[in-house]
Amino acid sequence: MAIDWKRLSGDSYNNGVKKLHCYNGAAQEPFQPCNVLTLLPPSAKIVKSNMIPSALEHLQEIAARSGRAAVFLDYDGTLTPIVLRPEEAILSSSMREVLRALAAKVPVAILSGRDLEDLRQRVSIEGIVYAGSHGFDIVGPRGLRKQVAPEFLPILEDTEKELKQKLRDIAGAQLERKRFSIAAHFREVPDERTPQVEQAVSEVAARHRKLRKTAGKKVYELQPDVDWNKGKALLWLLEAMGLDPEEMFPIYIGDDLTDEDAFRAVERCGVGIVVNEKPRATAARYFLKDPVEVELFLREILARLRDNSHS
Numbered sequence: 001m002a003i004d005w006k007r008l009s010g011d012s013y014n015n016g017v018k019k020l021h022c023y024n025g026a027a028q029e030p031f032q033p034c035n036v037l038t039l040l041p042p043s044a045k046i047v048k049s050n051m052i053p054s055a056l057e058h059l060q061e062i063a064a065r066s067g068r069a070a071v072f073l074d075y076d077g078t079l080t081p082i083v084l085r086p087e088e089a090i091l092s093s094s095m096r097e098v099l100r101a102l103a104a105k106v107p108v109a110i111l112s113g114r115d116l117e118d119l120r121q122r123v124s125i126e127g128i129v130y131a132g133s134h135g136f137d138i139v140g141p142r143g144l145r146k147q148v149a150p151e152f153l154p155i156l157e158d159t160e161k162e163l164k165q166k167l168r169d170i171a172g173a174q175l176e177r178k179r180f181s182i183a184a185h186f187r188e189v190p191d192e193r194t195p196q197v198e199q200a201v202s203e204v205a206a207r208h209r210k211l212r213k214t215a216g217k218k219v220y221e222l223q224p225d226v227d228w229n230k231g232k233a234l235l236w237l238l239e240a241m242g243l244d245p246e247e248m249f250p251i252y253i254g255d256d257l258t259d260e261d262a263f264r265a266v267e268r269c270g271v272g273i274v275v276n277e278k279p280r281a282t283a284a285r286y287f288l289k290d291p292v293e294v295e296l297f298l299r300e301i302l303a304r305l306r307d308n309s310h311s
Helices: 057-065 093-103 116-123 150-167 192-205 230-240 258-266 289-311
Strands: 019-024 024-029 045-049 067-075 107-109 131-132 138-140 144-145 172-176 181-185 211-216 221-225 247-252 270-276 286-287
Touching: 057 289, 067 230, 067 289, 093 107, 093 289, 107 230, 116 131, 116 138, 131 211, 138 230, 144 221, 150 172, 150 181, 150 192, 150 221, 150 286, 181 192, 192 211, 192 221, 230 247, 230 258, 247 258, 247 289, 258 270, 270 289, 286 289
Parallel strands: 019 045, 067 107, 067 247, 107 131, 247 270, 270 286
Antiparallel strands: 019 024, 131 138, 138 144, 172 181, 181 221, 211 221
């Protein structure tokens, strides 16, 4: 369902020079369509800020944007709190309720590092898009389906066996096989042994050059080394879901380093919101402290969408 929000005023100028806003060092222009690349003039002034603002405190600013809304979310650390073991991350009934209500108003997609089937079972909401393995495995309504790099599956099978062997003697290390990646979790590994986990993953990655090593919150991951990530998946979804690049307004909420690609993908045409209690360098425009604030934000957006539909 398309929702048109009230348009904000245009670009900000000072003495004829466009101002760009910089959050934690990432320069951002006023909102542009996602398919528009704007080159910055040499004279452009950048106004820096060491802290990005709270999305809850700037709801009116966010809700005032024009365009067709679409909401994209990470799972762990965003919709659920970070837990010691991946299987303990359970979606609350209240969060599921607001997601289901939101999906009745606007397109909703969940992009997670989790395996696709695991993600679908945990969220269990019809009519939304699920993108597992950081966007390598996508399914959605009306036959939407995409898999990236399925030819890498045999390599991942061999790699899983090697990495399992290397991690077997490291107490607390947990190996998680997903269809399109292999994750080595070390949240329960003693601090003095965490370098051994990274060394093991790096050694296996060095023997399998077609895979790349990525890092997240207390996890290292091996995935196909192709030009694909959450940002690429998000842009593909915007097109696949039939959202006009000139009219859409995507909101992406995530907490991990892998979400930075998605923040960069929407920084000109939408809003990136990082979930983190502590300041960090990010391409996101706003922040929320934790999943509790994420739910509050989504409820406020939902309320405004309902008000809009009744006006």
